[in-house]
Amino acid sequence: MQYHDGFLISRHSRDIGNQTELIFWVQTDNGPAKLVIQQESPVFFITNEHVEEAQRHLRAANIPYQTRSLPLKDFSYSEVTGFYFTTLNTVNRASRLLQVEGLNVLEADVRLPDRFLMERFICGGITFAGSATQRNGYVEYRNVKAKSSDYSTTLSRVSLDIECSEKGVLYSIGLDSEVDSRVIMIGDAPDNAEDMPWIEWVDTELALLKALNAWFVRFDPDIIVGWSVIDFDFRLLIKRAAFNKIDLRLGRGGEKAHWRDSNNSRQGFITLPGRVVIDGIDALKTATYSFRSWSLESVSRTMFGEGKAIDNPYDRMDSINRMFRDDKPALAKYNLQDCVLVNRIFEETHLLEFLIQRSRLTGIELDRIGGSVAAFTNLYLPRLHRAGYVAPTLTSENWIASPGGYVMDSKPGLYDSVLVLDFKSLYPSIIRTFLIDPLGLVEGLIAEDEATTVPGFRGGVFHREKHFLPALIEDLWKARDEAKLQGEKAFSQAIKIIMNSFYGVLGSSGCRFFDHRLASSITMRGHEIMKMTRELIEAKGFEVIYGDTDSTFVSLGKRHENEDADNIGQSLVEHINDWWIAHLKATYNIDCALEIEYEIHYQKFLMPTIRGQDTGSKKRYAGLVNKDEERRIVYKGLETVRTDWTPLAQVFQQTLYQKVFDGEEVEDYVRKTVEDTLQGHNDDALIYRKRLRRKLSDYEKNVPPHVKAARKADAYNEKRGRNLQYQHGGWIEYVITLNGPEPLEAIDSPYDYQHYVDKQLKPIADGILPFIGKHFDSLAAPQLGLF
Structure with missing residues (x-):
């Protein structure tokens, strides 16, 4: 048989008659291929002591099965038997039945294609x-x-976006790809249609959907991307196809699109055999990007300085209706612009490369949102089976929380020359060093010789030889170092996210391998390491003013030039790393993978107090970096980097901190900002923007300002016969007026300027001015004129 290499696009399973069928679509050097695999047997496992009871229940329910004795045991060291079935339907029926009867069914939730x-x-x-x-x-x-392969290939991509009426009737569909960019538009072709060959004119909505089907047959993309493309575009396309009594055949080979609504959320899922649909918002979040707003307009403006021509939803709807009625070429241009913007975002962020590399590392689907638990399971489960164990059942019972990361009480103040020392990937390096591993815990607990184990916390002990996770992390670590050397940013980012997720997975009740002794042995060891590192630094005569998870902030006591500060930082790093290597070898006879690095020198550094208290804050600070022609202020946890503060507050903070750090006078600036705000000169910067995380009707007892604003907005919309915009959540922009919060689209009252002075300017000023002997109230007080 001739072997071929391919890259996995999609995976599916179904019952055909009395057998299962697995279908894998792959892309090869010679084009797409469909792999059909039959007669794979779904399986789950039952401990031997419950086999007869399980068989009795299955026979009574007339569910066919076969059993096989296996050289496997569960995490309680009980031997297990495999129960095999011919179809997905029967294995699901059997699993539900036995669980109802109180039996522990192991690995029944592992999908057959996976x-x-x-x-x-x-x-x-x-x-x-x-x-x-x-x-x-x-x-x-x-x-x-x-079998497995290192093969990878370039996948083709199309960006899709629809335009429609407020009632959900389709107007046009935009498609932008390397091989073809067009808009399929309902309407009569104008006289100058030949000047716009990128617009395909159709007569009806039915013809529009048929043209979409034909486009996918002709151009055959691997990946479909868009903005809210699943829960808006495809949800509506499926609905309109049903209305027009046509199948949406966008899968490869003309296969139908399949829609599924989630059981417990408003989220939907689209399956296109042979293709993958990736939502830009979900992909960016998976790759750990963060934006003040997730609208396409906001993300585009943040990244490129340009966005959509119309952003207000009602202005947008009115304009779209007008363009469809009077200027369809303008609507087509607007439609295609959205497609192009999404493709630009994917290009700029290397999102598709990131998702491909993540799949190559872990085996999870390209379109999997998050996926940390699935990635861990994919990597760990087959290795566990080869070690003679089956995985435990996912359960949230008897869940015991583990301590979080180490956070030291800070010492508030305005400092000269503060160094930050960071442990490189602290939690992964703890796992490597102390051999923390699910199998290692199981084997360590029954080890008779203490010399074969490494102690953890809360009763956890880990076998020195029987483990997989330390080696997995070591391999990923080496791969990331190589990726960084080669400049492969997407690959490096994928590895970093996967490595750092392993602690979160082991500490999550959503993971089948959760055990509080695993997670606690990581975090509590982290506490020990951070505390000891602080002692090592203070023994050298320096003051540690703060510590957070893996970072230690060291005050040098006075101003130092960058070169002197760098030398001190490197000296401390060398001393700390040498100490840990020697200490762990002498104490535990283990090799040290811990590595602290000198991160940065802040020439000026502010550690504020908790608002209204003298106690130092946590996870909030600002520092001035001034090195190699780079001058910037880094903000952590402060109002400037938070989305729930107004632009007024953010600009005020940035300017005020810059002046304090540079030793400039601040009185005139504070006073002028207050006066300008009270006189209405800063109205454009007074907008709050906040997310409604629940349905509007769910807010009953405590009704925060943004909810009040959203209710006023929808009351305003209802009066004008518009769709209600905020009933199911979303983002609301509003201002505070003398009559309380009011939405931007319905401001009826004068602004409450004193609110902005008291609630936006004063808290920011009070966070820094006392450290230079000044106070906001005295600076902001009205000045008495001389007569």
């Missing part, structure tokens, strides 16, 4: 062989044999 891939260590790249049949646009393989 099990097939993970047991073969297939992560993205796949090598396969089988009986080939040429189909229309792809090759179908049956009797497939598959």
Whole structure:
């Protein structure tokens, strides 16, 4: 049989008659291929002491099965038997029945396509062989044999966006890809249509959907991207296709699109066989990007300085209706602009490369949101099976929280020359050093010789030889170092996120491997390391003013030039690293993977107090960096980097801190900002923007200002016959007036300027002025004129 290399695009499973069928769509050097695998048996495991009881229940329910004795045991050291089924339907029925009867069904929630891939260590790249049949646009393989491969390829992408009426009737569909960019528009072609070849004119909504089907057959993209593309664009496309009694056949081979609503949220899921749909917002969040607002307008303006032509939802709807009625080419241009912006965001952030590398590292689907638990399971489960164990059942019972990261009480003040020393990937390095691992815990607890274990916390002990996670992290660590050397930013970012997620996974009740002894042995060891590191620094005569998880802030006591500060920082790093290597070898006879690094020198540094108290704050500070022609102020946790403070407050903070750090006078600036605000000169900067995280009707007892504003906005919308915009959450922009909060679209009252002085300017000023012997109230007081 001839083997071929491919990259996994999508995975599916279904029952065909009395057997299961797995379908994997892959992209190869010769185009797309469909791999069909039959007669894979779904399986779960039951401990031997409950096998007869399980068999009795299954026979009574007339559910067919087969059992097989296996050299496997669970985490309680009980041997298990495999229960095998011919179809997905029967395994699901059996699992539900036995769980209702109180039996512990192990690994029943592992999906069959995932099990097939993970047991073969297939992560993205796949090598396969089988009986080939040429189909229309792809090759179908049956009797497939598959194994892992390092193969990767470039995947084709199209950005999709729709325009519609407020009632959800389609107007146009925009499509932007490297091979074709067009807008399919309902309407009569104008006389100058030949000047706009990128607009495809159709007569009806039905014709629009047929043209969309035809576009996918012709241009055949691997990936579909967009902005809220699943829960808006595809949700509406599915609905309009049903209304027009047409199948939306956007999958490869003309296969139908399948829609599924989530059981417990408003989120929906779209399945297109042979393709992947990726929402830009979800992808950016998965890659740990953060923006003040997630609207396409806001993200585009943040990244490129440009955005959509119309952003207000009602202005937008009115303009779209007008353009569809009077100027369809303008609407087509607007439609395509959204598609182009999304593609630019994907290009700028290397999002698709990031998702491909994540899949290559962990085997999870390209469109998987988050996916930390799934990634860990994919990597760990097959190794666990080869060690003779099956995984425990996911449960939240008897959940015991583990301590969080170490946070030291800070010493508030305005400092000259503060160094920051960071442990490089502290939690992953603790896992590597102290051999923290689910299997290691299971084996460590039954080890008879203490010399074969490393102690943890809360009763946890870890076997020195039987473990997988330390080696997995070490391999990822080496791969990331290599990726950084090669300038592969997407690959490096993917590895960093995966490595850092391992602690979170082990500390999450949503992970089957959760055990409080695992998570606590990581965080409590982190506390110990941070406290000891502080002692080492203070023994050298320096003051530690703050510590947070893996960072230590060191005051040098007086102003130092950058070169002197750098030398001190490097000296401290060398001393601390040498000490930990020697200490861990002498105390535990283990190799040290801990590594502290000199991160930064702040020439000026503010550690504020908790508002209204003398106690130092936590996770909030600002520092001035001035080195190598780079001059910037870094803000952490302060109003400037928070989305729930007004632009007025943020600009005021940035300017005030710059003046204090540079030793400039601040009296005139504070006084003028207050006066300008009270006189109405700063109205454009008084806008609050806040997210409604629940339905509007869910806010009953305590009704915060943004909820009051949202209710006023929807009352205003209702009077004008508009759709209610805020009933199910979303973002609201509002101002505080003399009659309370009012939304931007319905401001009826004068602004409450004193509110902004008291609640936006004063708290920021009070965070820094006392450290230079000044106070906001005295500076902001009205000045008496001389007569």
